Amino acid sequence: MACAIQFDPVQLPAAAEAMRKRVREFLHRQASAGSFIPNGFGMTDHSPEFSRLCGDAGFIGMTWPREYGGGEHTFLERFVVTEEMIAAGAPVWAHWVADRQSGPMLIRYGSAAVKKMVLPKIIAGECYFCIGMSEPDSGSDLFSLRSRADPVDEGWLVNGRKIWTSNAHRSQYIIALLRTAPATDSNRRHGLTQFLIPMDAPGINVRPIHNLTGAHEFNEVTFDDVFVASDHIIGEVDNAWKQATNELAYERSGPERFLETFAVLYGLVHAAGRDPEQRSAEGIGRLIAQLSTLRQMSLSVAGMLSDGKVPEVESAVVKEMGTNWEQALPGVARNLVPDIIGEPGEREHLEALIHQATLFAPKLTIQGGTREILRGIIARGLGLR
Numbered sequence: 001m002a003c004a005i006q007f008d009p010v011q012l013p014a015a016a017e018a019m020r021k022r023v024r025e026f027l028h029r030q031a032s033a034g035s036f037i038p039n040g041f042g043m044t045d046h047s048p049e050f051s052r053l054c055g056d057a058g059f060i061g062m063t064w065p066r067e068y069g070g071g072e073h074t075f076l077e078r079f080v081v082t083e084e085m086i087a088a089g090a091p092v093w094a095h096w097v098a099d100r101q102s103g104p105m106l107i108r109y110g111s112a113a114v115k116k117m118v119l120p121k122i123i124a125g126e127c128y129f130c131i132g133m134s135e136p137d138s139g140s141d142l143f144s145l146r147s148r149a150d151p152v153d154e155g156w157l158v159n160g161r162k163i164w165t166s167n168a169h170r171s172q173y174i175i176a177l178l179r180t181a182p183a184t185d186s187n188r189r190h191g192l193t194q195f196l197i198p199m200d201a202p203g204i205n206v207r208p209i210h211n212l213t214g215a216h217e218f219n220e221v222t223f224d225d226v227f228v229a230s231d232h233i234i235g236e237v238d239n240a241w242k243q244a245t246n247e248l249a250y251e252r253s254g255p256e257r258f259l260e261t262f263a264v265l266y267g268l269v270h271a272a273g274r275d276p277e278q279r280s281a282e283g284i285g286r287l288i289a290q291l292s293t294l295r296q297m298s299l300s301v302a303g304m305l306s307d308g309k310v311p312e313v314e315s316a317v318v319k320e321m322g323t324n325w326e327q328a329l330p331g332v333a334r335n336l337v338p339d340i341i342g343e344p345g346e347r348e349h350l351e352a353l354i355h356q357a358t359l360f361a362p363k364l365t366i367q368g369g370t371r372e373i374l375r376g377i378i379a380r381g382l383g384l385r
């Protein structure tokens with residue numbers, strides 16, 4: 001049976017290692033100045049100040065063309081910046097979605113007017129995006145979504161409801177996937193279109209949903225006769241499915257898929273010290289060997305994106321394996337804690353990290369595509385279905 005999964009080997013070039021030095025110095029400076037507390041769970045912290053500093057330093061829109069203010073760096077240089085930021089626990093959440101997927105999507109499919117208006121603000125770290133795909137009755141099966149846009153003079157009128165919309169309460173824009181025509185008998189994917197919608201448009205209502213930790217991270221967003229101008233269509237009318245799939249390749253494969261709770265591993269290594277008990281040494285060694293493999297696979301996807309490929313199946317493999325590893329991390333760490341003595345306070349700190357990571361764990365295999373859906377994509381890639 002043919003195997004369609006291919007992780008191209010990749011080596012980080014000198015420019016990427018030079019970028020690592022730059023971003024480490026930046027993070028060290030910001031942590032010393034009190035912009036964030038390093039080695040915690042900062043990734044989902046919203047900090048406009050930190051995002052602006054990232055913009056000033058050229059760490060947003062790194063791969064984008066210069067004509068929009070981008071840095072024209074490679075995906076591998078961006079990879080290094082991403083992994084350093086997340087591993088350090090930097091508060092990147094405000095600009096995260098705009099930088100990772102909304103900006104690249106607008107560059108490929110947005111109108112000239114929209115690009116000119118929005119991209120420089122994203123690059124400056126001042127413009128945040130949320131993703132409006134899921135609906136109350138359509139999560140995994142997005143083809144069944146019902147929120148719709150109907151044509152009117154000079155634009156469209158949007159009605160419907162999105163759910164689990166991360167950061168909608170703090171974003172200036174949503175990219176919403178909407179029904180513009182019924183699916184056809186021969187093509188279930190037909191009839192969906194993506195729109196750029198300002199979150200302050202009249203008729204939008206955002207209601208908070210609190211997660212397991214009690215934090216307000218995602219929302220329900222309703223649209224009641226929201227007018228959207230024609231030039232805010234992203235890509236082709238009725239044909240958004242392919243571009244939404246491309247977007248998911250960016251969303252699924254990055255180091256954030258296994259580093260969101262990296263602080264636990266950092267805390268574990270730190271508390272175990274230079275001369276750990278054999279059981280701790282073995283446990284930590286196994287975790288690091290697995291992490292190193294995941295990282296190599298994620299890096300390979302970054303290399304393929306750099307080469308203009310769309311490694312949809314490989315991205316699914318990274319997310320599936322990465323989130324499983326990360327979901328298991330607090331349990332593995334808790335199992336090793338009894339053998340760790342550490343400096344005074346270190347073990348308590350580690351236990352607090354493990355507690356928090358345990359609360360984060362369930363979402364990891366749901367957000368960005370559930371475990372079962374990813375396994376289905378992988379099975380298809382392997383020719384098994």
Ligand SMILES: Cc1cc2nc3c(=O)[nH]c(=O)nc-3n(C[C@H](O)[C@H](O)[C@H](O)COP(=O)(O)OP(=O)(O)OC[C@H]3O[C@@H](n4cnc5c(N)ncnc54)[C@H](O)[C@@H]3O)c2cc1C
Nearest residue numbers: 131132133134138139140164165166363366367368370372
């Ligand atoms: C923290 C977090 C943040 C999120 N942020 C966003 C966001 O910003 N924007 C956004 O649009 N969405 C967001 N989501 C929503 C997320 O994308 C959906 O929850 C996810 O796609 C699953 O959809 P669902 O919840 O409707 O579950 P369902 O699709 O109803 O799935 C329920 C269960 O059935 C299984 N299942 C479904 N279909 C199949 C199948 N064909 N074969 C086998 N098993 C199947 C699933 O794996 C799952 O276990 C977020 C979710 C979380 C947890």
